[in-house]
Amino acid sequence: MMEKMKSDAPLDYAVFQLSPKRSRCELFASSGGSTEKLASGLLKPFVANLKVAEEQVASAAQSVRLEVGRRKNAEAWFTKGTLERFVRFVSTPEVLELVNTFDAEMSQLEAARRIYSQGAGDQLSDLLIAPGGGGPGVTAADDATKKELLRAIDLRLVAVQQDLTAASARAAAAGFNVDAVSELQIFADRFGAHRLKKCACTIQARNEQGNKLKQK
Numbered sequence: 001m002m003e004k005m006k007s008d009a010p011l012d013y014a015v016f017q018l019s020p021k022r023s024r025c026e027l028f029a030s031s032g033g034s035t036e037k038l039a040s041g042l043l044k045p046f047v048a049n050l051k052v053a054e055e056q057v058a059s060a061a062q063s064v065r066l067e068v069g070r071r072k073n074a075e076a077w078f079t080k081g082t083l084e085r086f087v088r089f090v091s092t093p094e095v096l097e098l099v100n101t102f103d104a105e106m107s108q109l110e111a112a113r114r115i116y117s118q119g120a121g122d123q124l125s126d127l128l129i130a131p132g133g134g135g136p137g138v139t140a141a142d143d144a145t146k147k148e149l150l151r152a153i154d155l156r157l158v159a160v161q162q163d164l165t166a167a168s169a170r171a172a173a174a175g176f177n178v179d180a181v182s183e184l185q186i187f188a189d190r191f192g193a194h195r196l197k198k199c200a201c202t203i204q205a206r207n208e209q210g211n212k213l214k215q216k
Contacts, residue, residue, distance in 0.1 A: 004036060005029065005031050005034060005036050005080045006080070007079065007080055007081035007084070008079050008080070008081055009031045009032075009079060009080045010031060010074070010075035010076075010078060010079055011029050011030060011031050011067075011078050011079060011080060011083065012030045012031055012032070012067070013030050013065055013066060013067035014027065014028065014029045014030070014038075014065070014066040014067070014083055015027070015028050015030070015063050015064065015065045015066070016043070016046060016053060016063060016064035016065075017062075017063050018043060018057075018061075018062050018063060018064070019043075022043065022057070022062075023042065023043055023044075024040070024041065024042055024043055025040065025041070025042075025043045025046065025064075026039070026040040027039040027040065027046075027083075027087065029080050029083055031080065036080070038080070038083060038084060038087060039087045041091075043057070045090050045091075046064075046090055049086075049089070049090050049093075049193055049195055049196065050064075050191055050192060050193050051191065051192020051193070051194070052064070052066065052191045052192050053191075054192075066083075066191060068190060076183070077183035077186045077187060078187065078190075079183070081175075081180070081183075082180070082183050082184060082187050083187075084175075085175055085176065085180055085184060086184065086187060086193065086196065088174060088175065089176075089184075089195075089196050089199075092174075093195065093199075095170060095171055095174050095176070096171055096176060096196070096199035096200070096203070097195075097199055098163075098167040098170075098171075099164065099167045099168055099171050099199060099202055099203060099206075100198060100199050100202045102160055102163045102164035102167055103164060103202050103206065105160050106157070106160050106161065106164060109153055109156055109157050109160065110157070112153055113150065113153045113154070113157070116146050116149055116150050116153070117150065168203070168206065171203065176200075176203065178203070178204070178207045181200045181203045181204055181207075182200075182204060184196060184197075184200045185197055185200045185201065185204065188200060
């Protein structure tokens with residue numbers, strides 16, 4: 001029985017072998033003369049997440065080949081492990097995309113809180129008052145409304161922070177830790193995995209932000 005490649009084995013190339021009807025594929029990884037099948041399934045999800053695959057399939061190729069040649073530091077990121085994580089992302093994108101979703105909501109809530117905290121909420125309300133329809137009494141009502149909004153934002157921030165922490169932990173448990181994510185970013189850049197890159201960048205940014213907070 002042939003011994004499986006180690007996760008950190010640098011790849012010579014990877015190839016998606018297409019079925020005769022080009023609707024399914026098998027993914028093989030090759031390293032040092034050894035070849036191992038990593039995945040099989042429908043072709044469409046891989047094409048949707050990999051620009052290089054989309055281009056090669058459009059050219060009527062019967063296989064899709066991924067290789068990096070002698071690019072600098074390729075052995076550090078073009079590995080069996082990186083390819084396996086890409087397959088995992090294609091199979092269950094929500095593992096990473098939930099982190100992206102909650103992070104985006106956090107940013108929106110924090111921006112909204114800054115606006116209302118700085119009094120811009122009052123200014124916006126004043127602009128919405130029709131001439132002659134308000135008066136000095138409107139300010140107190142607006143202030144009460146702003147405080148209610150701030151309380152609602154704070155409650156939602158706590159909930160989203162908990163969701164984001166849980167989603168990040170699930171992503172790390174699935175193998176998308178900080179080191180792996182930095183390698184996936186390079187993979188995504190090289191082969192056009194745009195959705196993967198967006199998620200990887202979010203996790204990387206969150207880690208950097210966390211490190212800065214620890215240093216304070």
